[in-house]
Amino acid sequence: MNYPQYRRMRKLVHECCNYDNGNCILLDDGEECVCVQSISYSLLCKWFRCAVLPLDRPLETALLFQEELKRCVVCGQSFLPGSNRAKYCKLCAKKIHRGQKTASDRKRRLLCGQLEAKKP
Incomplete structure (x- = not known):
C-alpha cells in the first residue's frame, strides 16, 4: 500500500x-x-x-485485486474485468459499444438501400 x-x-x-x-x-x-x-x-x-x-x-x-486488474485501452484507468476478453472500463465500454452499434446500423442501412451512398 x-x-x-x-x-x-x-x-x-x-x-x-x-x-x-x-x-x-x-x-x-x-x-x-x-x-x-x-x-x-x-x-x-x-x-x-x-x-x-x-x-x-x-x-x-x-x-x-492487484493481480487481476487490467488497463482500459482508451483511458488507461485500471479496472476489474468481468471476463478475460474485457478491454475497456465501464464508462469507456459504454461509449465504444454505442459507436460500434451506430456504425453497424449505418452499414446495414446502406447495404439494404435505406440510405444513399455519399455523392462525391
Missing part, C-alpha cells in the same frame, strides 16, 4: 462501527486496545476488509 492509499484507508477507518476514539471495540478485553487498521500499512482487520473497505470501490480494487 502506498502513501495516498494509506491516507484514503485511514479516512475510512473512522467509518468502522468498531472504531472508538482510536481504539477497537472488538479487541477490547477490559483494557483499551489500539485499532490495528489505523496504524498499519497493510490490511490486517477482517472486519475492515469485509464491511468498510467496499465503501471505497477504487481503493478496494487497487488493494485486493
Whole structure:
C-alpha cells in the first residue's frame, strides 16, 4: 500500500462501527486496545476488509485485486474485468459499444438501400 492509499484507508477507518476514539471495540478485553487498521500499512482487520473497505470501490480494487486488474485501452484507468476478453472500463465500454452499434446500423442501412451512398 502506498502513501495516498494509506491516507484514503485511514479516512475510512473512522467509518468502522468498531472504531472508538482510536481504539477497537472488538479487541477490547477490559483494557483499551489500539485499532490495528489505523496504524498499519497493510490490511490486517477482517472486519475492515469485509464491511468498510467496499465503501471505497477504487481503493478496494487497487488493494485486493492487484493481480487481476487490467488497463482500459482508451483511458488507461485500471479496472476489474468481468471476463478475460474485457478491454475497456465501464464508462469507456459504454461509449465504444454505442459507436460500434451506430456504425453497424449505418452499414446495414446502406447495404439494404435505406440510405444513399455519399455523392462525391
